[in-house]
Amino acid sequence: MSDISDQVKRECRSIQRYALLALVIWSLLFLGGFVEYEALTEARSVTLAREAAKANIGRDIALRTWISEHGGLYIETNEHTPPNRALDASTHGLLTPDGRQLTLMSSDYLIRHFYQHFGQQLGVDSRLISASPVSDLERPDHWERKMLDWMIDSQRSEAFELVDSDRKPTVRVIQRLGLESRCRGCHLRRSVEDRVGAISVSVPLAPFQQRQAEVQRPVYLGGGAFWFCGSGIILLITELRRRRTVERHEANSELRQAATVFLSSHEGVVIANLEGDVLAVNPAFTSITGYAQDEIKGRNLNILQSGRQNTTFYEEMWSSIKQSGFWRGEIWNRRKSGEIYPEWLTVSTVFDEQGEATNYVGVFSDISVIKQSQDQLEYLAYHDPLTALPNRAMMRDRLEHAVERLHRSGAHGAVMFLDLDRFKSVNDSYGHRAGDRVLREVARRLKTRLREGDTLARLGGDEFVVLLEDLSNPQSVASVARDLITLFDELFDIGDGRHVSLGLSIGICLFPEDAECTDDILQYADAALYQAKEGGRNTYRFYTDALTQSAREKLALEAALRLALERQEFVLFYQPLVRLSDREITGVEALLRWRHPELGVLPPEKFIPLAEETGLIVSIGEWVIQEACGQMRSWLDRGLELSTLAINLSPVQFRHRGLVDSIERAVLETGVPPGVIELEVTETALMDSIGLIEQRIARLKALGVRLAIDDFGTGYSSLSYLRRFNINKLKIAHSFVSNIEEGEINQPLVSTIVTLARSLNLQVMAEGVERDSQLGYLSKLGCDFGQGYLFSHPLPPEELDRLIQGG
Numbered sequence: 001m002s003d004i005s006d007q008v009k010r011e012c013r014s015i016q017r018y019a020l021l022a023l024v025i026w027s028l029l030f031l032g033g034f035v036e037y038e039a040l041t042e043a044r045s046v047t048l049a050r051e052a053a054k055a056n057i058g059r060d061i062a063l064r065t066w067i068s069e070h071g072g073l074y075i076e077t078n079e080h081t082p083p084n085r086a087l088d089a090s091t092h093g094l095l096t097p098d099g100r101q102l103t104l105m106s107s108d109y110l111i112r113h114f115y116q117h118f119g120q121q122l123g124v125d126s127r128l129i130s131a132s133p134v135s136d137l138e139r140p141d142h143w144e145r146k147m148l149d150w151m152i153d154s155q156r157s158e159a160f161e162l163v164d165s166d167r168k169p170t171v172r173v174i175q176r177l178g179l180e181s182r183c184r185g186c187h188l189r190r191s192v193e194d195r196v197g198a199i200s201v202s203v204p205l206a207p208f209q210q211r212q213a214e215v216q217r218p219v220y221l222g223g224g225a226f227w228f229c230g231s232g233i234i235l236l237i238t239e240l241r242r243r244r245t246v247e248r249h250e251a252n253s254e255l256r257q258a259a260t261v262f263l264s265s266h267e268g269v270v271i272a273n274l275e276g277d278v279l280a281v282n283p284a285f286t287s288i289t290g291y292a293q294d295e296i297k298g299r300n301l302n303i304l305q306s307g308r309q310n311t312t313f314y315e316e317m318w319s320s321i322k323q324s325g326f327w328r329g330e331i332w333n334r335r336k337s338g339e340i341y342p343e344w345l346t347v348s349t350v351f352d353e354q355g356e357a358t359n360y361v362g363v364f365s366d367i368s369v370i371k372q373s374q375d376q377l378e379y380l381a382y383h384d385p386l387t388a389l390p391n392r393a394m395m396r397d398r399l400e401h402a403v404e405r406l407h408r409s410g411a412h413g414a415v416m417f418l419d420l421d422r423f424k425s426v427n428d429s430y431g432h433r434a435g436d437r438v439l440r441e442v443a444r445r446l447k448t449r450l451r452e453g454d455t456l457a458r459l460g461g462d463e464f465v466v467l468l469e470d471l472s473n474p475q476s477v478a479s480v481a482r483d484l485i486t487l488f489d490e491l492f493d494i495g496d497g498r499h500v501s502l503g504l505s506i507g508i509c510l511f512p513e514d515a516e517c518t519d520d521i522l523q524y525a526d527a528a529l530y531q532a533k534e535g536g537r538n539t540y541r542f543y544t545d546a547l548t549q550s551a552r553e554k555l556a557l558e559a560a561l562r563l564a565l566e567r568q569e570f571v572l573f574y575q576p577l578v579r580l581s582d583r584e585i586t587g588v589e590a591l592l593r594w595r596h597p598e599l600g601v602l603p604p605e606k607f608i609p610l611a612e613e614t615g616l617i618v619s620i621g622e623w624v625i626q627e628a629c630g631q632m633r634s635w636l637d638r639g640l641e642l643s644t645l646a647i648n649l650s651p652v653q654f655r656h657r658g659l660v661d662s663i664e665r666a667v668l669e670t671g672v673p674p675g676v677i678e679l680e681v682t683e684t685a686l687m688d689s690i691g692l693i694e695q696r697i698a699r700l701k702a703l704g705v706r707l708a709i710d711d712f713g714t715g716y717s718s719l720s721y722l723r724r725f726n727i728n729k730l731k732i733a734h735s736f737v738s739n740i741e742e743g744e745i746n747q748p749l750v751s752t753i754v755t756l757a758r759s760l761n762l763q764v765m766a767e768g769v770e771r772d773s774q775l776g777y778l779s780k781l782g783c784d785f786g787q788g789y790l791f792s793h794p795l796p797p798e799e800l801d802r803l804i805q806g807g
């Protein structure tokens with residue numbers, strides 16, 4: 001950079017030197033011209049003065065001649081014109097009759113006299129001189145003498161010279177006079193016949209110089225102005241040249257910079273003419289396209305076209321370049337290897353100083369990698385990475401399109417919400433790898449049953465959605481649902497030779513029948529799924545209005561349930577457990593109630609399922625245990641003879657690892673004997689959690705807590721677990737007791753349960769004893785205990801208190 005500026009400075013200095021030289025030459029030329037002009041003017045002044053002198057001489061000669069021809073001129077004498085003493089007296093003493101004196105004026109006298117008086121005014125001094133003067137008046141001065149001698153010697157009749165007379169330049173002219181015949185008489189009379197005479201005229205040069213100076217002034221002014229103009233032009237040209245030099249250097253520097261950018265840029269650059277023929281490319285162009293400069297130069301840019309864009313694309317692109325001089329966008333081009341790739345291209349038109357387009361410059365970068373990442377991101381934004389199925393976003397997108405399209409065409413569609421039954425257990429028991437394997441297999445199996453136009457998406461977890469479009473008959477969805485469920489008949493391989501069994505629940509929403517907007521369709525399908533799961537799993541349900549209503553209620557209830565514990569809205573009722581042999585109340589069963597602020601006292605079936613579903617049952621259950629134990633302690637302290645406190649446990653509670661801890665805590669805190677606590681669980685709960693609860697039951701047993709099987713006879717009829725878990729009591733379900741008198745089926749069933757209990761050495765209790773007849777029958781069978789409205793409804797503790805106290 002500094003090299004460049006030094007060079008610029010050097011060139012500028014050189015230009016300035018030339019300018020100075022030109023200025024000096026120009027000034028010298030002018031000065032020479034002025035000097036020459038001055039000399040010419042001076043010469044002209046001299047010439048004019050000389051001519052004035054000669055004019056005088058001519059006039060003098062004419063006067064002399066005239067006077068000579070007339071023999072002289074008589075004039076009256078006065079103090080200015082005294083008598084001519086040079087002549088004899090006869091010629092100057094003449095008197096006129098009136099007494100005036102006249103004198104004869106010879107030519108000499110007249111002219112001398114004339115110049116004496118008027119020479120000053122005329123600016124000319126003229127006098128007659130003679131080589132042999134008869135008076136001092138005729139005597140030549142030094143110059144005149146010299147000139148007379150020269151003229152005599154050189155036979156010349158005239159001489160002139162510019163001399164300094166009293167420091168004033170004066171033109172002096174001298175002209176010899178010939179002795180003419182008419183003068184001879186006079187000369188003879190005066191004995192000066194052979195005299196050499198001459199007229200000598202002196203003309204001061206100053207007036208002529210002055211006149212010339214006046215003429216010169218405008219010339220000098222004009223000349224000065226001309227000099228200034230010339231000098232100005234020289235300076236202007238110098239400045240222009242200096243600027244052009246600087247600009248040229250700057251342009252060169254910019255060009256060098258541009259060349260550096262061109263060569264070192266990571267973006268490909270191609271310069272083409274207006275026909276699209278390549279003129280130059282940079283190294284990055286070569287590395288991106290594979291074409292070296294020599295290969296591509298002269299070839300048309302269309303060699304790079306990939307064929308991926310149609311002619312309309314190129315027409316629009318070139319139309320933009322021609323209209324605005326510019327185009328930018330993404331384009332697919334072809335490398336020399338034939339591979340096509342995306343590039344981000346900017347095409348700019350280069351214009352000359354007249355605004356005419358001269359070239360096109362294309363600058364581009366290979367965006368293959370960016371594109372791939374972008375594609376990957378787009379893919380991830382719309383796909384589930386585990387199963388490669390469309391995700392929620394894409395499913396919504398497709399559903400929205402389908403709703404719109406089907407709305408126009410009048411065809412039907414359906415959304416199926418799929419939920420895997422027992423998947424959570426697989427994940428919990430065998431780990432996420434096994435779970436992932438199952439999910440991939442589920443996706444694979446489901447796809448086998450669907451058509452190409454259907455969408456199978458995974459929303460997350462074990463939730464899948466199927467979108468069916470263009471259904472000619474909405475009922476056909478049911479057969480698809482059945483087929484999908486059947487796909488789960490086969491076990492799922494989870495590796496290491498292990499297999500698990502899963503079920504499938506499906507909720508179906510038809511559109512536009514059930515709903516017309518995406519959100520509603522999805523919500524309704526979800527609600528239908530809930531119904532399917534409620535309906536026993538491994539089944540499907542269609543959406544209905546009633547279902548929506550119950551779903552809404554469920555939501556409201558769930559919100560209230562979450563607050564019920566902290567608002568202390570739960571209470572426990574207690575129902576007596578009666579020993580049938582003597583009708584004594586030997587224990588109580590704690591039964592939960594919810595005092596809902598708006599709905600009143602709610603029985604357990606209204607909220608326990610929801611509490612189980614949401615997991616709230618764990619903390620509610622802990623409260624029940626704590627509260628019931630506290631109450632029991634209070635009764636025992638007051639001397640009530642109660643040996644059993646029955647507490648219901650839901651399967652969810654039973655599976656929860658904190659169960660034993662919470663019972664231990666209650667025992668510890670309330671001081672209730674653990675032996676009075678009897679936990680009621682269902683057979684199903686026991687069997688479902690069999691692997692998980694074995695240790696837990698052992699701990700409970702070790703604590704002294706008793707176990708009763710609730711609703712015995714309605715679930716699995718496996719008896720081995722009765723011994724295995726050291727069960728203490730069987731409770732015969734209401735449904736068996738309620739029609740014990742009429743049914744031929746129920747009597748043997750109840751009798752069998754009582755017999756079984758006896759043989760296993762278990763206590764047995766009948767639930768739902770409402771009538772004496774039922775009591776009589778059960779007593780006859782030898783049933784140990786009974787519970788039912790016949791004895792008492794579930795009561796608040798203080799009422800139960802009264803009941804027991806009252807006997």
Ligand SMILES: Nc1nc2c(ncn2[C@@H]2O[C@H](COP(=O)(O)O[C@H]3[C@@H](O)[C@H](n4cnc5c(=O)[nH]c(N)nc54)O[C@@H]3COP(=O)(O)O)[C@@H](O)[C@H]2O)c(=O)[nH]1
Nearest residue numbers: 591592603604624648649650710768769770787788789794
């Ligand atoms: N996990 C928990 N579950 C609980 C708890 N409290 C109750 N429950 C469960 O709710 C079920 C229904 O209980 P509830 O509505 O209180 O009904 C009990 C009695 O009112 C009813 N019963 C008693 N005698 C009769 C009768 O003669 N006729 C008739 N129709 N019903 C009667 O039976 C229920 C008690 O039955 P059981 O538990 O099988 O002994 C209840 O079954 C529990 O599953 C809780 O705190 N936690």
